[in-house]
Amino acid sequence: xxxxxxxxxxxxxxxxxxxxxxxxxxxxxxxxxxxxxxxxxxxxxxxxxxxxxxxxxxxxxxxxxxxxxxxxxxxxxxxxxxxxxxxxxxxxxxxxxxxxxxxxxxxxxxxxxxxxxxxxxxxx
Numbered sequence: 205x206x207x208x209x210x211x212x213x214x215x216x217x218x219x220x221x222x223x224x225x226x227x228x229x230x231x232x233x234x235x236x237x238x239x240x241x242x243x244x245x246x247x248x249x250x251x252x253x254x255x256x257x258x259x260x261x262x263x264x265x266x267x268x269x270x271x272x273x274x275x276x277x278x279x280x281x282x283x284x285x286x287x288x289x290x291x292x293x294x295x296x297x298x299x300x301x302x303x304x305x306x307x308x309x310x311x312x313x314x315x316x317x318x319x320x321x322x323x324x325x326x327x328x
Contacts, residue, residue, distance in 0.1 A: 275302070275323045275324070275325065276320050276321065276322045277321050278319075279291070279295075279320070279321055280318045281317065281318070282306065282317055282318055282319045283317075284314065284315045286315070287306075288304040288306060288319075291304050291306070291319060291321065292304055298323065298328050299323045299325055299327075299328025300328070302322045302323065302324050303321075304320070304321050305320045305322075306319040307319065307320075
C-alpha cells in the first residue's frame with residue numbers, strides 16, 4: 205500500500221465511527237465554537253469602548269495638565285509595601301485627595317519608591 209492509499213484509508217476510518225454518527229459531535233463542536241466566537245466579539249467590543257474612553261481621558265489640554273500639576277505633590281522615600289490607601293490616610297489631613305499614583309517598574313511591577321498625590325484644591 206502506498207503512502208497516499210494509507211492516508212485515504214485513515215481518512216475513511218476517521219469519518220466513520222461505530223454508529224456512523226460522526227456529524228453529531230462535529231455539529232456540537234461547531235456550535236460551541238460559534239458561541240465562543242460570539243462571546244469573544246462581545247468582549248472585543250467592550251475592550252474597544254474602554255480603550256476609546258481611556259484615550260478620551262488621556263487627551264487633556266496643556267491647561268488641564270498644568271492645573272493637575274499645580275494640585276499635585278511629589279512624595280519620595282515611599283516604602284515599597286505602602287498602598288494608596290495608606291498614603292491617603294496619611295495625607296487626608298492636608299485636603300481632599302483626587303488621586304494617588306505610586307509609580308512601579310514596568311518590567312518587574314515593583315514600586316519605585318515614590319508617589320504623586322493629587323489634591324482637589326491647589327491650596328491643599
